[in-house]
Amino acid sequence: MARSSSEIPKTYDHRSVExxxxxxxxxxxxxxxxxxxxxxxxxxxxxxxxVTGALHMGHALxxxxxxTLVRRARMKGQEALWLPGTDHAxxxxxxxxxxxxxxxxxxxxxxxxxxxxxERCWEFALDARSTIxxxxxxxxxxxxxxRLRFTMDERYVDAVLTAFVELYNQGLIYRGNRITxxxxxxxxAISDLEVNYEEVEGKLYGIRYPFADGKGPGPDGKPYxxxxxxxxxxxxxxxxxxxxxxxxxxxxLIGRRVRVPFVEREVGIFADEHVDPEFGTGILxxxxxxxxxxxxxxxxxxxxxxxxxxxxxxxxxxxxPFQGLSREDARRVVVERLEKEGLLGEVRDYxxxxxxxxxxGTVIEPWLSEQWWVSMRRLAEPAxxxxxxxxxxxxxDSWRRETIRWLENIHDWxxxxxxxxxxxxxxxxxxxxxxxxxxxxxxxxxxxDPDILDTWFSSALWPFATLGWPERTEDLAYFYPTSxxxxxREIMYLWxxxxxxxxxxxxxxxxxxxxxxHSIVLAADGTKMSKSKGNVIDPLxxxxxxxxxxxxxxxxxxxxxQDFAYSHERAAMGRSFVTKLWNAMRFVLGYxxxxxxxxxxxxxxxxxxxxxxxxxxxxxxxxxECEFSEAMRRIYDFAWHEFADWxxxxxxxxxxxxxxxxxxxxxxxxxxxxxxAMPFATEEMASVLxxxxxxxxxxxxxxxxxxxxxxxxxxLERTKRAVSAVRSFRSETRIDGRLRGRVPEGVxxxxxxxxxxxxxxxxxxxxxxxxxxAGGVVVELFLTEEMRRLEVERLRKEISRVEGEVxxxxxxxxxxxxxxxAPAEVVEGERGKLETNSRLLETLRRRLSxxxx
Numbered sequence: 001m002a003r004s005s006s007e008i009p010k011t012y013d014h015r016s017v018e019x020x021x022x023x024x025x026x027x028x029x030x031x032x033x034x035x036x037x038x039x040x041x042x043x044x045x046x047x048x049x050x051v052t053g054a055l056h057m058g059h060a061l062x063x064x065x066x067x068t069l070v071r072r073a074r075m076k077g078q079e080a081l082w083l084p085g086t087d088h089a090x091x092x093x094x095x096x097x098x099x100x101x102x103x104x105x106x107x108x109x110x111x112x113x114x115x116x117x118x119e120r121c122w123e124f125a126l127d128a129r130s131t132i133x134x135x136x137x138x139x140x141x142x143x144x145x146x147r148l149r150f151t152m153d154e155r156y157v158d159a160v161l162t163a164f165v166e167l168y169n170q171g172l173i174y175r176g177n178r179i180t181x182x183x184x185x186x187x188x189a190i191s192d193l194e195v196n197y198e199e200v201e202g203k204l205y206g207i208r209y210p211f212a213d214g215k216g217p218g219p220d221g222k223p224y225x226x227x228x229x230x231x232x233x234x235x236x237x238x239x240x241x242x243x244x245x246x247x248x249x250x251x252x253l254i255g256r257r258v259r260v261p262f263v264e265r266e267v268g269i270f271a272d273e274h275v276d277p278e279f280g281t282g283i284l285x286x287x288x289x290x291x292x293x294x295x296x297x298x299x300x301x302x303x304x305x306x307x308x309x310x311x312x313x314x315x316x317x318x319x320x321p322f323q324g325l326s327r328e329d330a331r332r333v334v335v336e337r338l339e340k341e342g343l344l345g346e347v348r349d350y351x352x353x354x355x356x357x358x359x360x361g362t363v364i365e366p367w368l369s370e371q372w373w374v375s376m377r378r379l380a381e382p383a384x385x386x387x388x389x390x391x392x393x394x395x396x397d398s399w400r401r402e403t404i405r406w407l408e409n410i411h412d413w414x415x416x417x418x419x420x421x422x423x424x425x426x427x428x429x430x431x432x433x434x435x436x437x438x439x440x441x442x443x444x445x446x447x448x449d450p451d452i453l454d455t456w457f458s459s460a461l462w463p464f465a466t467l468g469w470p471e472r473t474e475d476l477a478y479f480y481p482t483s484x485x486x487x488x489r490e491i492m493y494l495w496x497x498x499x500x501x502x503x504x505x506x507x508x509x510x511x512x513x514x515x516x517x518h519s520i521v522l523a524a525d526g527t528k529m530s531k532s533k534g535n536v537i538d539p540l541x542x543x544x545x546x547x548x549x550x551x552x553x554x555x556x557x558x559x560x561x562q563d564f565a566y567s568h569e570r571a572a573m574g575r576s577f578v579t580k581l582w583n584a585m586r587f588v589l590g591y592x593x594x595x596x597x598x599x600x601x602x603x604x605x606x607x608x609x610x611x612x613x614x615x616x617x618x619x620x621x622x623x624x625e626c627e628f629s630e631a632m633r634r635i636y637d638f639a640w641h642e643f644a645d646w647x648x649x650x651x652x653x654x655x656x657x658x659x660x661x662x663x664x665x666x667x668x669x670x671x672x673x674x675x676x677a678m679p680f681a682t683e684e685m686a687s688v689l690x691x692x693x694x695x696x697x698x699x700x701x702x703x704x705x706x707x708x709x710x711x712x713x714x715x716l717e718r719t720k721r722a723v724s725a726v727r728s729f730r731s732e733t734r735i736d737g738r739l740r741g742r743v744p745e746g747v748x749x750x751x752x753x754x755x756x757x758x759x760x761x762x763x764x765x766x767x768x769x770x771x772x773x774a775g776g777v778v779v780e781l782f783l784t785e786e787m788r789r790l791e792v793e794r795l796r797k798e799i800s801r802v803e804g805e806v807x808x809x810x811x812x813x814x815x816x817x818x819x820x821x822a823p824a825e826v827v828e829g830e831r832g833k834l835e836t837n838s839r840l841l842e843t844l845r846r847r848l849s850x851x852x853x
Contacts, residue, residue: 008589008688012582014547018680022137030074030696031142033081035478042073042080043479045463046143047487047495048151050089051128052096055135057521057529057566058488060539061559063139064552064677065486065518065628071142071676072623073483075700081479082142083466085149086129090422090455091190093128095359097121097421114420121421125152138540140548140679142696149466151458152423159465160458161426161439163506168427168437172375173415177305179292180414182367183357184313184327188418189371191454193494195355195364202352204280205232205335206345209241209258212266219252225269226345228280230352231290232338233330236263236319237308239298240286245271247282261343262334263320265306272297289368307368311418327365372416372425372451379501380407386500386510394515395626396561399492406493413498415454422452460498463511470506480507484514486626492517516626520563521555542571549678550574556677557632577636578681581670584644585685588667591651591660599657603748606712608647611638612666617703619673632677639670646720653754664689669701676700718777719747725774726756729781733791741781771850795848802841809834 025031035041044066049059066082074080094109097120101107109117129150136143149156167173180189208224217223225241238260243250253269260267267286274297275284288298288305298305308319315322315330322330338344355364384407386392387400394400416425428436431445441448461469463485467476481503487496496515503511522528523535542551554570601609615638622631643666651659668686675682675695686695722744730736740761743749753760761782768787772779783791812818812830819827 008586010586012547012578012681012684014549014578014680015544017684018138018140018543018548021680021683022140025142025694025696026145028694030694031082031144032146033079033144035474036079039077039079041479041483042070042078043083043482044070044081044484044486045083045466045482046085046141047485048085048087048149048459048462049132050092051086051125051132051150052089052092053128053131055132055139055539057537057539057555059135060139060542060551061521061555062486062488062518063136063141064555065516065559065626066484067139067141067552067679068556068628068676069484069486069623071679071696072620072700074142074696075672075676075698077699079478081144081147083147083149083479084133084136084141084143084145085462085466086132086151087455087459088125088150088152088422090417090419090452091186091188091194091359093121093125094419094421095186097124100124109420117420122152125150135540138543138548140552142679147466151455151462155468156458156465157423158439159461159469160423160453162470163461163465163502164426164453164457165437165439166506167374172378173437174373174375175370176373177368177370178373178412178414179289179295179366179368180371181355182311182365182369183360183362184309184311184365185360185362186357186419187311189369189414189416190357190359190364191414191456191494193456193491194358196358197353197355199351200354202230202350202354204228204230204348204350205338206281206347207232207235207261207285207338208343208345209260209267209285210343211256212259213257215256218256219249224343225253225258225283226281227283227285228345228348229285230350231331232334233315233319233322233327234287234290234308235260235285235334236315236322236330237287237289237306238265238267238285239288239303239306240267240301241269242272242275242284242286242297242301243269243282244275244277245273247275247277249277250283253283261338261341262322263318270301272300291366295368305368309365309367311369313365327363371414372427372449374413374415374457376410376412376501379505380410382504383407383497383500386504391510392500392513392515395517399489399515399517403492403497407497407501413454415457416449416451417454418450419452422455423458425449425451425453456494456498459495460502461506463499463503464507476507480511481509482512484516485512486516486518488520489517490520514626517561519559519561522563522565524565524567526565537566542568546571546575547578547681549681550578553577553632553678556628557636558629560627560629574678577640578678580640580644581674581681581685584639584648584667585688587648588664589689591663593660594657598661601658601662602654602656603712603715604647604650604654604751605656605658605662606709607716608643608666609662609707610709610713611642612669612701613704613707616669616673616701620700620703623676635670635673639674643667643670646716649755650751654748654750671695672698672701715746715748716751718744719752721774721777722747722752722779723755725772725777725779726758726781729770729772733794735783735787735791739781739783741779744777744779747777769850770847792848792852795844799841799844799848802837802844805837806834806841809837 046066047062049055070080070082098109101120164173181192181195183190206226206228208226210224218225227241229235241258243253254271256269257266258269274293275282286294286297288295288303289307306318308315310316313327315325317323322333325333335344356362357364384404387404426437426439427449428438428442428446430436430442436442463482464476464480467473467480469476485496499511503509527533527535529536539551551571551574553574558564558567558570615635618634619631622634651663668689671682671686672695683695739758741758742762743752743760758781768783770781770783772781809830813834
């Protein structure tokens with residue numbers, strides 16, 4: 001039963017509403033979804049947040065997007081499942097726990113040992129997961145909590161190990177020595193995503209390699225070859241020098257041999273097209289164990305790599321006299337020794353990009369190490385085909401094309417990590433040198449590989465492993481392929497593309513039918529949010545200040561294909577929107593019922609129903625195409641302007657017998673449309689209005705062509721223009737009270753007269769006439785002689801003022817020095833002022849001539 005308007009608060013208080021409604025949704029099982037052959041399935045798997053801390057603004061935006069789509073699907077009668085889960089975040093969580101351990105106990109993970117350290121990781125993960133899940137509830141996430149998944153759950157671990165073993169047995173996983181991104185602090189390979197590149201000010205060192213072949217000096221007459229390098233310490237691992245085969249300067253050097261200083265290694269000089277003749281001296285040193293390009297050159301030339309570093313970044317036994325030094329110390333000492341022995345050439349200042357570990361900030365070392373690799377070409381081909389055939393629709397489509405290009409140029413994937421927290425690689429080494437991939441130990445005496453899998457390997461299985469794979473479960477058969485994935489572009493290759501490949505490999509089907517690549521939420525100044533900059537915005541603080549619905553609406557309103565700087569103004573706009581709706585609800589609640597029968601609908605009733613039907617069509621289409629900003633703009637404009645500003649005002653002064661029903665019907669329709677985006681406030685308002693069924697379970701409004709009434713739309717559109725013209729006239733002239741005038745053609749007379757406060761009349765009598773035009777509507781107002789006199793006086797003053805503005809702008813623009821020296825935007829501003837004031841002057845003079853004629 002609806003409450004009376006006097007019983008409800010004058011303002012909406014989100015703090016007293018949100019927890020209460022979320023508990024009710026959970027209690028009533030609104031979010032639960034199970035296979036139902038009578039219904040069409042709809043499924044989104046939540047991109048699993050890392051269990052390393054709180055949710056951020058990107059999570060808030062993506063959560064609002066997904067929740068909007070899932071709630072809409074549920075209201076459309078689909079069996080809608082939003083499946084929640086979290087990711088164990090291997091390197092990220094291990095770093096957090098290691099720092100905590102050192103800070104609180106002064107210990108390293110090696111001090112604790114593997115098993116004890118993993119216990120600490122589990123404690124931290126479960127605690128952080130609890131925090132994250134609570135924050136998802138604050139967001140209003142309508143996930144099915146019964147189905148909560150964690151990438152370290154027993155069933156999920158089984159899926160990960162099954163996938164590895166199958167790929168290994170199919171020859172798609174192999175062990176090999178390749179260059180990786182190596183973090184000496186973590187003593188592990190890391191993925192490309194975990195490397196942040198920063199420009200640093202460094203040096204370019206000239207290193208001289210003496211000839212060792214006894215053939216005398218080079219073509220320049222010097223007894224050495226000079227090469228430039230930013231990392232002179234890697235010289236200790238050089239196995240060759242190379243020049244471009246077309247570089248005539250060095251043709252005579254090809255085939256000669258030089259000596260690598262300090263390690264007394266003789267190496268040859270070769271030709272290779274990779275060399276840039278314009279860089280440095282045009283001669284490149286080749287260090288295959290410490291540079292990915294050098295690794296490829298060395299492989300082409302058949303050269304054996306020489307690794308000069310330990311896993312912790314110190315120089316190993318291959319570094320000769322520098323063994324035991326850190327990378328940084330080795331660089332300094334090598335340069336000193338080169339200078340001392342006359343082997344240091346020119347040293348230049350040089351700015352270059354250096355990779356740093358995203359988790360700990362350590363400078364990354366390109367390092368040759370033995371790792372587990374996934375052979376990607378065979379996996380990529382079906383994914384390329386699926387994307388080319390648009391079996392997966394991507395918003396925006398440019399990311400589909402970009403992903404195809406990435407897959408066409410894909411490299412093998414390093415999936416091993418030298419860490420402890422994560423999925424242990426299921427490879428076992430037997431007592432007699434056997435190697436077997438198995439989920440369990442083959443028997444006594446077998447030793448398991450110590451490495452763990454890259455987090456992205458387990459994440460790649462997310463859409464189907466969460467639904468029960470490798471078993472062919474009822475959930476998997478019903479909900480897979482999933483309906484949509486919403487994600488950020490930064491993980492399109494590392495996650496989305498890999499999910500497509502793995503989905504096709506293990507299930508034979510694409511993992512999702514749509515991919516929405518959402519905007520990135522930037523700080524207010526347009527830069528990326530980061531803790532180090534101190535510009536991170538906590539969404540929970542915003543929820544507390546503005547209300548969750550307001551923040552969600554503001555984020556969706558800003559979301560498009562472009563990144564955007566977060567605006568508190570949009571959250572404030574969302575809050576104002578909730579307030580506007582709340583006030584409209586109070587009006588609807590207090591609106592009197594007709595005394596007898598409903599009666600016929602007025603033109604205004606037919607207009608608002610027609611306009612609402614069109615809204616249902618447009619709003620739904622925008623959401624279907626993931627155009628969230630346009631959807632929010634469309635419904636905001638209808639609810640605020642067409643319904644609240646016009647129809648409510650009309651219902652006050654020119655109601656019909658049907659108006660009470662139409663008023664309530666359209667307002668509840670607005671609440672239903674808005675519920676997926678703004679669930680808490682809309683549920684509260686529907687309840688206050690006496691709705692017995694939860695809004696979350698009600699039907700999403702649909703376009704009804706039978707309600708579309710072009711005649712009523714034209715009539716009310718002209719009426720609105722006429723009323724607006726009169727209101728603008730009153731504002732300009734400051735004339736209060738009722739006016740007299742003709743009823744314009746093609747307007748609704750009663751509505752026009754009531755809202756414009758213009759009394760119908762056929763002629764001005766002894767007074768003056770004011771003619772207003774508004775988009776094809778002509779409005780005639782009749783003024784008394786006193787009104788005319790005051791208006792003439794006002795117009796003359798205004799004309800004088802505007803003439804002054806026009807003359808001032810003309811003088812400025814006629815001044816050549818101003819036009820040449822002033823900033824372009826200032827000059828354009830003056831031109832704009834001149835154009836605007838010239839048009840205004842023309843209008844004022846025409847109006848004055850009417851009153852004087």
